[in-house]
Amino acid sequence: MEDQFIKTATLIGDATRASILWNLLDGRAFTATELAVAVETSAQNISMHLGKLLEADLISVEKQGRHKYYRFSNKEVAYAVEAMVNLIPKPKVAVKKKSEEYPPIKYCRTCYDHLAGKIGVALADSLLEQKIIIEANGVFEISSEGIKWFSEFGINIEEAQKQKRIFLKPCLDWSERRNHIAGSVGAMLLNKMITEDWVRRIKDSRAVTITGKGEKELLRYFKIVV
Amino acid sequence: MEDQFIKTATLIGDATRASILWNLLDGRAFTATELAVAVETSAQNISMHLGKLLEADLISVEKQGRHKYYRFSNKEVAYAVEAMVNLIPKPKVAVKKKSEEYPPIKYCRTCYDHLAGKIGVALADSLLEQKIIIEANGVFEISSEGIKWFSEFGINIEEAQKQKRIFLKPCLDWSERRNHIAGSVGAMLLNKMITEDWVRRIKDSRAVTITGKGEKELLRYFKIVV
DNA sequence: TTCATAGTTAAATACAGACTGAACTATTCA
DNA sequence: TGAATAGTTCAGTCTGTATTTAACTATGAA
Incomplete structure (x- = not known):
């Protein structure tokens, strides 16, 4: 079980993939190219990363013509990402204006x-x-x-x-x-x-x-x- | 915000650190050496990783004599880890005996x-x-x-x-x-x-x-x- | 048909960040 | 007091994995 957890953690814990998940967080579906733009990387690279996320079933695809739409494959993924967002260190003393x-x-x-x-x-x-x-x-x-x-x-x-x-x-x-x-x-x-x-x-x-x-x-x- | 999320994700998403979090999941505190054994790595390495987790406030320390006890610093961390555990791909057809x-x-x-x-x-x-x-x-x-x-x-x-x-x-x-x-x-x-x-x-x-x-x-x- | 766009695959490269070795401090125990 | 254990720090090495370069297929539009 532990090694499976580690696999999942390292899967999520790559900067590019984390950025993909971040962008998918609002529940909408994006095409590969849109994600490449949002994440600021190349099409090939996005393709590889989407492949990995797909294989682990964190995201799912739907083909529409020559486009492929990617989204979270289930709510658990969104919850996990949100849970991680909650871990972001709070701003220090944060005297907000x-x-x-x-x-x-x-x-x-x-x-x-x-x-x-x-x-x-x-x-x-x-x-x-x-x-x-x-x-x-x-x-x-x-x-x-x-x-x-x-x-x-x-x-x-x-x-x-x-x-x-x-x-x-x-x-x-x-x-x-x-x-x-x-x-x-x-x-x-x-x-x-x-x-x-x-x-x-x-x-x-x-x-x-x-x-x-x-x-x-x-x-x-x-x-x-x- | 996004880059902070990515930082957190990459922090969690290292194999050694993920293993540390896994071991801390039951809520107990462990010493650095205990964790080094559990995670199967060197003392220096554990020390470095604990330092990083500590800095991000995912874990906290308590000093007791010459020992240092590490544990999750709050419930949110445990919840996030649990949420990630939920993402582990289910076994295929899994005809359990x-x-x-x-x-x-x-x-x-x-x-x-x-x-x-x-x-x-x-x-x-x-x-x-x-x-x-x-x-x-x-x-x-x-x-x-x-x-x-x-x-x-x-x-x-x-x-x-x-x-x-x-x-x-x-x-x-x-x-x-x-x-x-x-x-x-x-x-x-x-x-x-x-x-x-x-x-x-x-x-x-x-x-x-x-x-x-x-x-x-x-x-x-x-x-x-x- | 031809061109442009969307996406994939494969091999070569590059690099961040983990790990190691060695030398250090701090605490306990005898 | 010295010896053993717990933990840290730092410089150097090494490696896994992301990225790039390049060549490919598939779909839609002109």
């Missing part, structure tokens, strides 16, 4: 398939404050009023519960060091916001941008001032 | 600070069946009868809830691919079993062995046949 603490909130990160960053945390806060979600002993659950709220919001909670994947879980955010909402509920929330055009994905980035409509609705539903 | 599926259950693994492996899963199953712990939407919580049960068992749940660390959470076991009980409740259970001499840690190993007393008590409390 309040004024330029972060880039404008309009640009917010996604974490695999759910909202993260400042807005992810704000969303979690709001849902907690509205008692739509309640926290008990470090885990999140949905209150009975919450179920009603979600259905009015256009998300079928019963549906989500049927899914095999983890339903709802707190996800520690590395930039905010606070919890936001992961699991299928987190994914459905993001999904809904995208289809309603509250937010849009920015090409080739983990960020999303908030639309004018999103701005209003976020205020209305969650009292989040963008 | 029932007879020799696993080494005798008397030898069971610990995972950082709680019971894992076959017995960890059996324990979780029993607590769930007895409705001491209930599962809802992928998370565990303790029932009101459960709280009573724990206090009779000699574990003060209110105490555990006060702790900052995660109280109770399912932890996917890589060998069983099923959940066992992690978090402070998991730790307290293991702790209680050790102080009551149901199980004993085996020197230099992640395994514990079940005592005669433990055998009886596990049957009595949890209907686990060892």
Whole structure:
């Protein structure tokens, strides 16, 4: 078992491959060339590295015409990468200047398939404050009023519960060091916001941008001032 | 941020350091020499690697006389390592022979600070069946009868809830691919079993062995046949 | 058909970073 | 006090593996 672990660790622990994983972290699929650009290396090199990640089943491919789209092959990979992100040493004394603490909130990160960053945390806060979600002993659950709220919001909670994947879980955010909402509920929330055009994905980035409509609705539903 | 991630990844992704982390995974502290033996390398080399892990704050030291004890500096490290263990490719078709599926259950693994492996899963199953712990939407919580049960068992749940660390959470076991009980409740259970001499840690190993007393008590409390 | 783009494969090279050897300090024990 | 054990530091060597150079196949567009 140990040597298998070492194999996996050394696989992840190459600078180029780590960069690939980093770029795939938001859950989208990229072509080999896109990754080569993002990682700043040659096509041949990317090809070799993708081959290794593929063989270990950390990523999977889908062929579309002459393109090949690469993405994480499962959630565990994203979780492992996120867990490693959490190990990044915290900035020393970090006396942040309040004024330029972060880039404008309009640009917010996604974490695999759910909202993260400042807005992810704000969303979690709001849902907690509205008692739509309640926290008990470090885990999140949905209150009975919450179920009603979600259905009015256009998300079928019963549906989500049927899914095999983890339903709802707190996800520690590395930039905010606070919890936001992961699991299928987190994914459905993001999904809904995208289809309603509250937010849009920015090409080739983990960020999303908030639309004018999103701005209003976020205020209305969650009292989040963008 | 990306380059910091890459630094962390390459730090973990060296064979020797990965082996060190593997050995520290059960939560105990080891001296530099012990680790050198376990990892099968020289003292100088271990010293260098420990230095690097230390600098990144993945591990911490405690000096005791002329010995230095190394351990994970926080839970996040253990979680990240566990998450990586989960990425180990599953055995192909794996037609396991029932007879020799696993080494005798008397030898069971610990995972950082709680019971894992076959017995960890059996324990979780029993607590769930007895409705001491209930599962809802992928998370565990303790029932009101459960709280009573724990206090009779000699574990003060209110105490555990006060702790900052995660109280109770399912932890996917890589060998069983099923959940066992992690978090402070998991730790307290293991702790209680050790102080009551149901199980004993085996020197230099992640395994514990079940005592005669433990055998009886596990049957009595949890209907686990060892 | 021909050209451009996407991606792969193979051999040759280069280099970062692990490891070794030797000399050092610090603590315990006799 | 000396001898043994625990651990560190540093300069030099060595090697695994990433990268480059080059030649290849496959798909789509003109």
